[in-house]
Amino acid sequence: FLEDVKCQAKAELQDSDSRYQAQRRITQLLQTELLQLYSRVETEAPAGT
Amino acid sequence: FLEDVKCQAKAELQDSDSRYQAQRRITQLLQTELLQLYSRVETEAPAGT
């Protein structure tokens, strides 16, 4: 029974970890996107003003 | 002893989830920032071209 509890705990921890990893990948995509957009805005800005 | 194992697992899960929660907040902020930047780019674009 103890082994059972330990297994379950381990599985839950793994789930939590993969949720975290997934969210982290999203963040990294968004960060790349944002950096590109910033540089685009800044290159265009002089022309716009 | 079983209670002890459960307590430990619960604490570890919470601490792991806290990383995930932080990632979620980051994602939300990045999304807001991106949306605003896109709408800015789109308003400015006609003037730039």
Place this chain on the structure above:
Amino acid sequence: MADDPQRNFRSSYYEKVGFRGVEEKKSLEILLKDNPLDLEKLSTFSQRFPLPSMYRMHVWKVLLGMLPPHSDSHTMVGGYRKEQYHDILEALEVMRYVNSSTPCTHVYLRMFQLESQVLPRCSEISAPDEENEDFLSISRAMEEIIDDPIDCYWLIKCFVNQFHTKFGDSIPHLPKSLEHYLSQEEPRLLKHLKNTGALAQLPYSLWFRRCFAGCLPESSLQRVWDKVISGSCKILVFVALEILLSYKIMLLGITRPEGVVRFLCNIPQENTDAIVTKAIELWHKYCGTPMHAV
């Protein structure tokens, strides 16, 4: 000289501490070997005895919940804390809230705001308000105490959160409590502070919201924070009381409230260890010593 009762009292006190210090350190070491750590016993120890500086940070981390009670989870959870710190910092850099020249304390403030979901838009950031200033003061003090930025951020965050959760409701009552104990210890000074209008203007936020960060030097401050972290906000009242008592003569000579405030916000930094020691004695005298077996 030998007849000076105060002096005799003091030297016997120090002898006692010197002897007991070794015993106390041993009993703390035994507590720290427990797995899981017994938070209640650790709190009681830290309320009753001074924390040896070599164990202070570890005890703070555990009592503040930065590390869980199970010692065998510490490495893993330490890793989580580190990841979380870097994730938040990286995002703030990308969004241009902070850069390499931003002071650490401001970085910690933005990180804390991000986690608490109160980060203002980058374009709408204004001068720090009172609450932000409290946070920054506590951060500056913590930064003096701890070198590692990851530990420092986590301890600030956990300290501030725990302080608000545990003592948020008690803080507004502390000035009244101070008045009460001052009336017991030195009614003449209380009367003077009342008559000059200084009582209402004492630096309560420096004392009770910043927990003396920016008022006491770190060596004295951490002994006060030991008591706060292990569960007492009442100690803050007794430190304030002891500051008033220590500078009684000086304060009785100041008639303008602004003068009183100016002096109390910049107290001399030489004497503060003795002030904290006496404050802890007074606190034990009025509030008792926690009696759980350690």
